[in-house]
Amino acid sequence: MSDDGLTLRTLTTDDLPALSDMLARAFLADPSEGFQHREGLVFEPERSHGVFDGDELIGMGEILTRKITVPGTGPTPFAGITSVGVAPGHRRRGALTRVMRAQLHGLHDDGAEPIAALWASEAVIYPRFGYGLAAQFYRAKIRAKSAFRPGVELEAERVREVGREQAIPLIKAIYEKEAPQRVGALDRPGATWEFNLDDPERRRNGATAFRFAVLPDGYVIYRVKNDWNEEGPRGILSVQELVATTPEAYATLYRFLLDYDLVVTVEVSAALDEPLVHLLANPRAMTRSGGDSLWLRLVDVDRALVTRRYNGPVDLVFGVRDAFCPWNTGNWRLVAGADGAAEVTRVEDVPDLELDVTDLGAIFLGGTRPSTLAAAGRIKERTAGAVSRATAAFATDREPSCLESF
Numbered sequence: 001m002s003d004d005g006l007t008l009r010t011l012t013t014d015d016l017p018a019l020s021d022m023l024a025r026a027f028l029a030d031p032s033e034g035f036q037h038r039e040g041l042v043f044e045p046e047r048s049h050g051v052f053d054g055d056e057l058i059g060m061g062e063i064l065t066r067k068i069t070v071p072g073t074g075p076t077p078f079a080g081i082t083s084v085g086v087a088p089g090h091r092r093r094g095a096l097t098r099v100m101r102a103q104l105h106g107l108h109d110d111g112a113e114p115i116a117a118l119w120a121s122e123a124v125i126y127p128r129f130g131y132g133l134a135a136q137f138y139r140a141k142i143r144a145k146s147a148f149r150p151g152v153e154l155e156a157e158r159v160r161e162v163g164r165e166q167a168i169p170l171i172k173a174i175y176e177k178e179a180p181q182r183v184g185a186l187d188r189p190g191a192t193w194e195f196n197l198d199d200p201e202r203r204r205n206g207a208t209a210f211r212f213a214v215l216p217d218g219y220v221i222y223r224v225k226n227d228w229n230e231e232g233p234r235g236i237l238s239v240q241e242l243v244a245t246t247p248e249a250y251a252t253l254y255r256f257l258l259d260y261d262l263v264v265t266v267e268v269s270a271a272l273d274e275p276l277v278h279l280l281a282n283p284r285a286m287t288r289s290g291g292d293s294l295w296l297r298l299v300d301v302d303r304a305l306v307t308r309r310y311n312g313p314v315d316l317v318f319g320v321r322d323a324f325c326p327w328n329t330g331n332w333r334l335v336a337g338a339d340g341a342a343e344v345t346r347v348e349d350v351p352d353l354e355l356d357v358t359d360l361g362a363i364f365l366g367g368t369r370p371s372t373l374a375a376a377g378r379i380k381e382r383t384a385g386a387v388s389r390a391t392a393a394f395a396t397d398r399e400p401s402c403l404e405s406f
């Protein structure tokens with residue numbers, strides 16, 4: 001036990017009722033049986049840490065064993081950080097800091113996943129622990145019935161609405177084909193699909209249960225909310241997930257959604273380089289607001305950086321500061337040949353670039369450019385041209401996209 005009377009230990013399945021209750025309170029929800037069921041689906045007790053005040057669980061965080069698609073190599077193990085919460089009344093006394101330390105120092109000590117990533121409830125919480133903003137998304141509202149530009153090709157096949165049970169095997173197969181190609185996408189092991197498609201009434205906000213529509217090369221999961229006023233129907237269609245493996249399937253699914261009768265607005269969370277705006281005859285039929293999605297942390301700079309490919313050849317020395325995981329502080333040389341495979345070694349050489357580990361996490365998936373962080377004053381260039389070389393080396397064809405909050 002430490003001076004403040006708090007203790008930390010890994011959790012067990014016996015802790016499930018207490019942790020569900022504590023998390024419900026932390027996330028402004030009512031504790032209910034449904035909440036516990038949802039928590040239990042993906043809970044990995046031996047990878048979860050609880051902070052206790054006496055016998056009372058007052059704080060926690062979980063690690064999920066997942067894979068994320070990284071540039072050039074595909075699905076790579078990462079620690080999915082989730083269910084972080086501290087009970088009201090016990091906040092700002094360091095419980096979260098303890099959980100973060102147990103997670104990141106534990107991953108390092110065990111030589112486990114070299115990367116950790118999360119979705120943050122509040123964007124200010126995680127940079128102090130070394131998490132950088134690696135992927136963003138936007139929320140779009142599109143006027144229903146909006147026309148496409150001439151020449152947009154659609155599938156010959158019609159979109160079919162199918163029931164949940166029939167849909168699941170079809171959409172799983174499509175997702176498993178697409179996710180390894182898309183930087184930032186996650187694998188969905190075990191009960192992850194059940195977790196993602198858990199659909200209790202309290203999460204629907206007055207809309208219907210999930211509906212499923214499929215093509216051979218794509219699917220969409222969505223809800224509709226019925227609404228009317230004196231002008232007539234004002235329905236809203238909200239997309240939960242849309243995956244298409246061909247441009248024709250993509251356009252056909254959006255045509256299906258935009259033509260939905262009694263709907264005036266289609267809402268969707270989209271990747272920053274979502275093609276839809278280029279399909280619309282009037283791009284202003286779509287309004288957008290931004291948001292952060294994935295926050296990513298390199299647990300071990302050397303082990304993490306070699307998991308992806310670069311646009312080689314490249315040879316750069318990064319001077320890294322890491323206050324929370326001090327083993328990363330120092331100068332690291334990244335050398336990649338024409339095939340993009342990298343070697344990363346600790347060196348005494350003078351760095352070409354100086355940056356915080358947070359910024360290395362931000363640029364890792366190619367979504368945040370080194371040149372952007374240099375312009376923000378976060379990356380310091382010590383060798384002329386180094387920012388430009390780093391920007392070219394880390395660049396990817398498409399924006400990273402993680403539209404699955406976990």
Ligand SMILES: CC(=O)SCCNC(=O)CCNC(=O)[C@H](O)C(C)(C)COP(=O)(O)OP(=O)(O)OC[C@H]1O[C@@H](n2cnc3c(N)ncnc32)[C@H](O)[C@@H]1OP(=O)(O)O
Nearest residue numbers: 026082083084085086091092093094095096097118120121
């Ligand atoms: C991956 C996920 O699960 S994201 C979900 C995170 N959970 C939630 O949002 C639920 C509601 N909030 C909470 O449960 C808590 O407020 C937590 C978990 C965010 C923070 O827990 P605490 O135990 O209070 O954090 P802790 O005391 O370790 O704070 C560490 C530092 O972060 C700062 N900090 C923590 N939370 C916040 C916040 N929400 N906003 C601003 N600063 C914060 C603290 O001020 C402190 O700063 P200092 O070191 O300069 O004093």
